[in-house]
Amino acid sequence: MTQSRYETGLQKLNQIDGLAGTKVIESLQDICPDLAKFTIEFPFGDIYSRPGLDLKSREIATVAALTALGNCAPQLKVHLQAALNVGCTEDELKEVILQMAVYAGFPAALNGMLAFKEVLKRN
Amino acid sequence: MTQSRYETGLQKLNQIDGLAGTKVIESLQDICPDLAKFTIEFPFGDIYSRPGLDLKSREIATVAALTALGNCAPQLKVHLQAALNVGCTEDELKEVILQMAVYAGFPAALNGMLAFKEVLKRN
Amino acid sequence: MTQSRYETGLQKLNQIDGLAGTKVIESLQDICPDLAKFTIEFPFGDIYSRPGLDLKSREIATVAALTALGNCAPQLKVHLQAALNVGCTEDELKEVILQMAVYAGFPAALNGMLAFKEVLKRN
Amino acid sequence: MTQSRYETGLQKLNQIDGLAGTKVIESLQDICPDLAKFTIEFPFGDIYSRPGLDLKSREIATVAALTALGNCAPQLKVHLQAALNVGCTEDELKEVILQMAVYAGFPAALNGMLAFKEVLKRN
Amino acid sequence: MTQSRYETGLQKLNQIDGLAGTKVIESLQDICPDLAKFTIEFPFGDIYSRPGLDLKSREIATVAALTALGNCAPQLKVHLQAALNVGCTEDELKEVILQMAVYAGFPAALNGMLAFKEVLKRN
Amino acid sequence: MTQSRYETGLQKLNQIDGLAGTKVIESLQDICPDLAKFTIEFPFGDIYSRPGLDLKSREIATVAALTALGNCAPQLKVHLQAALNVGCTEDELKEVILQMAVYAGFPAALNGMLAFKEVLKRN
16 A cells, blocks of 8 residues: 655654654644645655655755845755755764855855854754 | 865765766856856865765755746756755655655746656656 | 825734834834835835735745845845735744745744744744 | 646646746657656645645745856746746736846846747747 | 025036936927926936035945836936946946845846946947 | 965955855854855955955946845845945945846846835934
């Protein structure tokens, strides 16, 4: 019997984001549970569950994009922790953030690095 | 004797971007050669030459960021080719672009994928 | 006798934004009263006062844009309340925010939804 | 018997975007058919098919967001036509674009209006 | 007798943007003449006509912002020419664009510099 | 004997940003000292130290860009103070921020102005 997208997504979310993912999902329950459901189904059930790119590379891509966009600090912090969870090292993530100075400017890299500092302090 | 940042950067640029990198540098010579020089020295001499993250992961980060930002198609195409040059597979890059639908929306992913289609046609 | 743009705008601002609009205008008085004046005259006196699009649709457009841009949380909150003021339902606004996951990514939609949660808590 | 998300989405895409939607889907077939599939399933099968917001309001939200983001002209043109298809008038869409001068600046509004001019010329 | 905002704005637009400004205004006449009117009245009649900052500094600010935003090439070109019209030198403008590599990344600076190259070729 | 880029940059950073610059550099020491080093060397050692544009104009460009981007409030505040340090008047900076309403929308200008209000309160 095949898993539903929701079941696959929830399992993948737990594997990648751990407690932080659960908190995001919970924060949506009293305002828009369907957004929680879609977040589990599409990003985690459909995308992160695909073969073709390992989870470490997926998190490097996500950390790079969120650092560059620079307007979604909460999600960046969740994914910096997620990146550590799936095997990225601290030094690798610092390199990714640093590299964003080239593509999105120094403020984006600085704010990304200070977000990572907060994430590491919690651990 | 140590290499200058410029020499290190030029070598790294040639290794990663190949002909496309040379063209970017040439296009700047008659308008602002110092921007060409800085492009070689800082992104390539200082950043891409650092240990701590392999070139494949660096290009995944760059492709992710440029797809997500969505306002720099010429640089995205150069780095999609660069990513192939340093060992990313076509399928891996499609996964990176696809994943950006989650973080920057479907238009960003669609435009990134069509940029990749153009890059692959040239090869 | 015709109203000035300022008078028209102030009336429209009060109708749409209510107390929150007044607070924005007041917060500017000791730093740049001309920005307050322009905010009343152009957005509210010139644009929101135009026929051709009902106020509900105007606020849907604004909520969509501010959610998608993702870098102006204070203004998004003001306009989520404004949208309720002019007759949008909570469910309609949740749909608008949810839809932005498609065009600006899940982080933009998540942050927009949590901003709406704050707005609703105050009421 | 219930429709699959893909079937629901394809029907909704045809209803909203018409020929332009079909062309987007076709353009993806030889590079990443899964992105075509996800585009049908999530935006159109999951989101646009939801009750709670009429299609006219959904397209107003999309046109506003894409005009404000300002980096996805092809998708803006598709949705300007889609907005006309689902019952928005030319004047209503001009108002939405015009209003974006307030939230994303005059260049965004100007480029949105010129995109609309192109869309109207084709009809 | 005091000038209207429209008259003041039109005069300022002609002084700053010259022929390119006239073309922008004309391109809007058959799609949305009110956007042309607002463009003359608010940016040029209200803002650029204010004392407190010289026109050279105003154009430096505009060129910096449009280079950094990176999604409005037509307006950037108009204002690079406008900056030359009000007395900025080629070298000063190259410095402004170059500096944007720091705040918005190298792609923004590269695309800004190549836009300037096009503007200079026309002269 | 020529100064190193680091020495030139540190001197320029102190001249422009004063204490705020030192704090940024210090905040990076325990997470990524190399980002501190690059921030000194490239923006300050390479760019702000160039002839061809006076420091006042450089800060006007930076304030304009950071206000328009709207996603880097900490850096905007540092550079508003820096702009005052190198001779921009309060009124000139208000004009720059106000003008960004035209190019990046009223929310960007409002948030920029309120950031400036905070900077001025500290002095």
